[in-house]
Amino acid sequence: MNITNKKIFSNKALLPDGWANNILLEIDRAGLISSVTKNCDKSKISFDLNEDIIIPAMNNLHSHSFQRAMAGLSEKQSPGGNDSFWTWRDLMYKFLDLLTPEDIYSITAFSQMEMLEAGYSCVGEFHYIHNEIGGNHYNNIAELSEKVLEASSDSGINICLLPVLYERGGCDGRELIGGQLRFKNTFDSYAKLIEKNTELTSKSDNFSLGVAAHSLRAVNDYNIEKMISLVDGPIHIHVAEQVKEVEEIEEAYKLKPVEWLLENQDINKNWCLIHCTQMTENETLALAASGAVAGLCPVTEANLGDGIFNGLEFFKNKGIFGIGTDSNINISLVEELKTFEYTQRLKHKKRSVISQSHKSTGRAVFDNCLKGGSQALQRKNGKIEEGYYADLISLNPRNIDLIGLSQDTILDSWIFASNYNLIDNLWATGNLLVKNGKHIKRDFIFSNYKQTISKLRSKL
Numbered sequence: 250m251n252i253t254n255k256k257i258f259s260n261k262a263l264l265p266d267g268w269a270n271n272i273l274l275e276i277d278r279a280g281l282i283s284s285v286t287k288n289c290d291k292s293k294i295s296f297d298l299n300e301d302i303i304i305p306a307m308n309n310l311h312s313h314s315f316q317r318a319m320a321g322l323s324e325k326q327s328p329g330g331n332d333s334f335w336t337w338r339d340l341m342y343k344f345l346d347l348l349t350p351e352d353i354y355s356i357t358a359f360s361q362m363e364m365l366e367a368g369y370s371c372v373g374e375f376h377y378i379h380n381e382i383g384g385n386h387y388n389n390i391a392e393l394s395e396k397v398l399e400a401s402s403d404s405g406i407n408i409c410l411l412p413v414l415y416e417r418g419g420c421d422g423r424e425l426i427g428g429q430l431r432f433k434n435t436f437d438s439y440a441k442l443i444e445k446n447t448e449l450t451s452k453s454d455n456f457s458l459g460v461a462a463h464s465l466r467a468v469n470d471y472n473i474e475k476m477i478s479l480v481d482g483p484i485h486i487h488v489a490e491q492v493k494e495v496e497e498i499e500e501a502y503k504l505k506p507v508e509w510l511l512e513n514q515d516i517n518k519n520w521c522l523i524h525c526t527q528m529t530e531n532e533t534l535a536l537a538a539s540g541a542v543a544g545l546c547p548v549t550e551a552n553l554g555d556g557i558f559n560g561l562e563f564f565k566n567k568g569i570f571g572i573g574t575d576s577n578i579n580i581s582l583v584e585e586l587k588t589f590e591y592t593q594r595l596k597h598k599k600r601s602v603i604s605q606s607h608k609s610t611g612r613a614v615f616d617n618c619l620k621g622g623s624q625a626l627q628r629k630n631g632k633i634e635e636g637y638y639a640d641l642i643s644l645n646p647r648n649i650d651l652i653g654l655s656q657d658t659i660l661d662s663w664i665f666a667s668n669y670n671l672i673d674n675l676w677a678t679g680n681l682l683v684k685n686g687k688h689i690k691r692d693f694i695f696s697n698y699k700q701t702i703s704k705l706r707s708k709l
């Protein structure tokens with residue numbers, strides 16, 4: 250793709266040291282910001298585009314893209330009426346018996362298009378469907394990774410592919426069954442998958458690679474270090490989403506999952522622990538001190554009834570957190586940020602929980618998630634600064650919710666007050682992918698997805 254806007258003038262922009270006015274951003278051929286000049290006299294400089302408000306784009310640190318096609322299909326009461334994460338998971342397994350590689354391509358491209366339109370420039374794809382229906386490996390062990398990467402090339406999103414190791418059905422070593430068989434790898438087959446993915450992700454600057462253990466429940470403890478040694482990149486794991494899962498780990502390892510990881514692994518800034526919704530106070534403080542990212546997915550966690558993260562304690566202790574769209578039940582950056590703060594308000598019965606004396610709530614949540622997202626995917630973005638990727642959003646100044654506002658109230662109004670998606674344009678690695686709120690390939694991606702989703706819904 251070509252970098253179309255090499256020089257962007259913005260009336261206002263959120264820089265690392267705060268809001269600035271009359272900024273000229275220059276973007277080089279590699280999609281990096283090559284200079285940021287504040288307080289320019291607009292009449293005396295040349296530029297390709299004039300925006301009103303520019304802020305950094307966000308990283309979506311945790312997604313299972315294929316689950317976008319299930320969104321909204323598991324909201325009915327099941328027999329017995331005791332619906333939970335586990336009843337949602339049953340639908341997911343049924344769904345897995347239908348998906349072809351082509352379906353995975355079109356669902357992934359569609360969900361990535363929605364992510365870009367929502368304000369995400371990079372996604373951490375926690376990719377765990379690897380096998381054919383029934384569980385055999387494809388002839389090409391990385392067949393489905395290739396489909397995910399092909400979708401990323403077409404949508405233009407930057408992707409950190411996180412192939413997932415999933416070995417067993419539980420801590421007792423029980424076998425995987427049904428839909429789960431599509432996830433299965435032994436450590437040796439996983440190492441082959443990583444080898445192939447190393448080759449695939451080296452083909453584009455928009456791709457990077459990390460490793461992921463599905464969970465302590467699904468991976469043998471002795472394979473975690475071996476898994477980490479395969480790639481020099483981020484390490485992700487589902488950690489403490491459900492009470493039942495925590496109990497299973499505790500019974501097997503005599504420690505809660507976060508405790509076990511902190512005691513048995515070198516948990517540091519390379520790690521991202523997904524769904525820290527079931528942590529004790531000690532785990533919360535120790536994780537904050539470790540420098541690892543707590544990866545929260547507030548909308549999915551609310552949808553699945555997971556529980557509420559100890560956000561205030563974590564934040565007060567300088568813990569690093571970021572957000573992900575996880576099940577993709579509703580791909581909306583604003584909804585994730587808002588739900589994160591609102592669940593904290595409901596938990597603590599107070600307002601503006603995540604805020605600082607010099608930053609509003611919207612700004613504090615946004616800044617923290619930028620930092621955590623960049624760290625979790627090890628991408629040099631999230632700051633409008635020389636040497637960082639030009640992953641940028643412009644907001645629509647014509648919208649009633651932004652007219653006349655300045656500085657942090659822009660973010661507050663966008664996140665808490667608006668019913669609309671206020672993203673006007675989005676650039677990922679300097680490429681303009683969303684223009685006037687619409688992805689540049691929307692019609693093509695949408696029509697592929699429409700065919701796929703119509704076929705799948707007729708079979709469910």
Ligand SMILES: [Zn+2]
Nearest residue numbers: 313375487575
């Ligand atoms: Zn997940």
